[in-house]
Amino acid sequence: MAEIVSFGEPLVEFNAEAVGGPRSGALYSIGFGGDSSNFAIATARLDGRAGYLTRVGDDRFGRMLLDLWRDEGVDASRVATDPEHPTGLYFIVRDGSAAEFVYRRDGSAAAQLCPEHIPDGWVERARLLHVTGITQAIGRSACDAVFQAVERARAADTIVTYDPNIRPKLWPLHEARAVTRYTAAMCDVVMPNLEEGRLLTGRDDPYDIAMELLELGAPLAVLKMGSAGAVVASAADYTRVPALDVRAVDPTGAGDTFNAAFAVATVEGRSPAAAALLGSAAAAHVVQGLGAVNSIPQRRVADRLAGELSLSIA
Numbered sequence: 264m265a266e267i268v269s270f271g272e273p274l275v276e277f278n279a280e281a282v283g284g285p286r287s288g289a290l291y292s293i294g295f296g297g298d299s300s301n302f303a304i305a306t307a308r309l310d311g312r313a314g315y316l317t318r319v320g321d322d323r324f325g326r327m328l329l330d331l332w333r334d335e336g337v338d339a340s341r342v343a344t345d346p347e348h349p350t351g352l353y354f355i356v357r358d359g360s361a362a363e364f365v366y367r368r369d370g371s372a373a374a375q376l377c378p379e380h381i382p383d384g385w386v387e388r389a390r391l392l393h394v395t396g397i398t399q400a401i402g403r404s405a406c407d408a409v410f411q412a413v414e415r416a417r418a419a420d421t422i423v424t425y426d427p428n429i430r431p432k433l434w435p436l437h438e439a440r441a442v443t444r445y446t447a448a449m450c451d452v453v454m455p456n457l458e459e460g461r462l463l464t465g466r467d468d469p470y471d472i473a474m475e476l477l478e479l480g481a482p483l484a485v486l487k488m489g490s491a492g493a494v495v496a497s498a499a500d501y502t503r504v505p506a507l508d509v510r511a512v513d514p515t516g517a518g519d520t521f522n523a524a525f526a527v528a529t530v531e532g533r534s535p536a537a538a539a540l541l542g543s544a545a546a547a548h549v550v551q552g553l554g555a556v557n558s559i560p561q562r563r564v565a566d567r568l569a570g571e572l573s574l575s576i577a
């Protein structure tokens with residue numbers, strides 16, 4: 264039975280292997296993405312019992328995703344195939360200084376998700392539900408599904424972790440800010456990155472951001488800061504977790520893997536700081552490879568990296 268569940272939009276990823284516009288002839292690697300699907304795969308690779316819910320199109324990409332979850336050991340038995348709407352995809356274009364996400368996901372199968380698609384007991388029987396702002400941004404009914412799932416989780420004492428994952432291309436900032444602040448107040452753990460923490464709170468310093476996130480109402484705030492590590496804050500504690508010094512190639516999916524490692528360790532009964540340490544270690548592995556999924560580490564690798572990190576603080 265799935266212990267750690269997530270739902271949202273899976274995407275097929277086309278990731279430029281080099282910087283350059285169409286005339287450069289840069290090649291694109293095909294892979295997979297979608298924050299909630301990345302989370303589920305990372306959970307399974309890190310030895311958590313992962314369950315995933317979505318809708319895919321009745322197309323080649325949808326079938327590729329179904330094969331992926333099966334091969335990765337993610338329970339996708341409740342994923343539906345939508346005969347009318349396609350599977351979404353995105354390109355990571357490296358044309359200028361920064362990588363740009365170009366989406367082809369409007370009207371996708373996953374965007375049709377609604378509260379009725381969440382089976383009875385699916386959230387209630389899990390130990391942890393992970394939800395994200397991207398699922399809220401892809402459509403009104405998917406956003407309703409997030410709220411309903413969170414309410415059901417709270418009623419059943421299922422832990423709720425929340426990554427606001429703000430994507431300004433998907434919804435206006437004022438809306439993203441209002442909805443994600445409201446949702447953060449309903450969750451057990453709110454886990455933005457530093458930039459999102461700044462957007463949500465209007466503060467600059469990690470300590471001030473963490474304190475303001477707690478004031479929203481979540482009992483635990485985890486601020487992911489990439490190469491600067493992470494911050495874990497509650498009313499009683501404020502801990503800084505370091506990061507490994509690695510050569511970053513592509514940050515795509517690193518936050519999702521951090522979240523998954525945090526979820527797996529939390530369900531195992533580890534402290535929030537120890538859970539964030541595993542998150543920081545696992546995320547350091549992801550940034551070293553191209554694509555959201557291929558570089559997600561197996562548990563033994565993440566444990567070894569976490570061991571190196573603990574030595575660096577000892």
Ligand code: KDG
Pocket residue numbers: 274295296297298299301353364397430515516517518519555
């Ligand atoms: O967190 C990584 C995701 O951003 C990527 O896989 C694509 O889900 C995605 C999105 O909507 O940006």
